[in-house]
Amino acid sequence: MTNTIDTDDDIKVGLAALASICPVLKDVIAQTPDVPLRRTEPGFASLASIIISQQVSKQSAAAIYGRMEEYIAPLTAKRYLELGEEAWIKIGLSRPKQRTFLALCETIERGDIVLDELSAMTAADAMEKLVAIKGIGPWTAEVYLLFAVGHRDIFPAGDLALQQAAADAYGLEQRPNDKKLRAMAESWAPWRGVAARLLWAFYAVKKGRAAMP
Known part of the structure; x- marks a missing residue:
């Protein structure tokens, strides 16, 4: 068994394991017909899309990312740094996100992090590498490791939709916090x-709208 989730068959194996260890999740599985894989290619572009999606609507994130692809070609850390602040403003990046991308790109260019090597690390070590970059918090790192790198045992507990889905599944009056x-x-x-x-798929069933990053 690998440490990554790469195929729909991996999802099926994981669901069977969860059903065997947790009666609540077994019931959730019965109510949730489709649990998508949603893997993306690891690398700067995938991480950039996740950073952009923080605290903005999906429509705004898509527009900003589209401009990033247009202005920064190829979409690499080196090219981002070469273009400078004028291009960053045209793309529509807020000041905080400009600073996050600057810290990320400088870290990549120094060789302090190699995104392609994160899949070979433990989830804990990969998390440590990512959150050491100013502006990248646990949610961003966990979502990247989950969907781009494919780490099998990552759980973004700070995600509000996951918290609400867990509350619905367990019949809780309030959403559980991150801890x-x-x-x-x-x-x-x-x-x-x-x-x-x-749980993201269960949220979509219960609320009638998708919430998976």
Whole structure:
């Protein structure tokens, strides 16, 4: 068994494992017919799209990312730095996101992080590498490792949709916060990456709208 989720068959194996260890998730699985894989290619472009999507609507994120692809070709850390602030403003990046991209690109160019090597690391070591970059928090790092790198045992407990889905699944009156949901998810190891996908899909079933990043 690999440490990554790469195929729909991996999702099926993970769901079977979760159903065997958690009666609540077994019931959630029965209510959730489609749990998508949603893998992307690892690298700067994927991480950039996740950074852009923070705290903006999907429509705004898509527009900003589209301009980034237009202005920064090829879409690399080196090219981002070469173009400078005037291009960053035209793309529509806020000042905080400009600073995050600057820190990320400088870290890549110094060789302090190699995005292609994160898949060979443990999830904890990969997280440590990413959150050391100013402006990249746990949610961004976890979503990147989950969907781009494919780490099997990542769970973005700070995600509000996951918190709400967990509350619905367990019949809780309030959403569990990051700390409480992270503790709940410990029993789902080593398939927390599938559990996250399941709960996002369950949220879509319950609320009638998608919330997966």
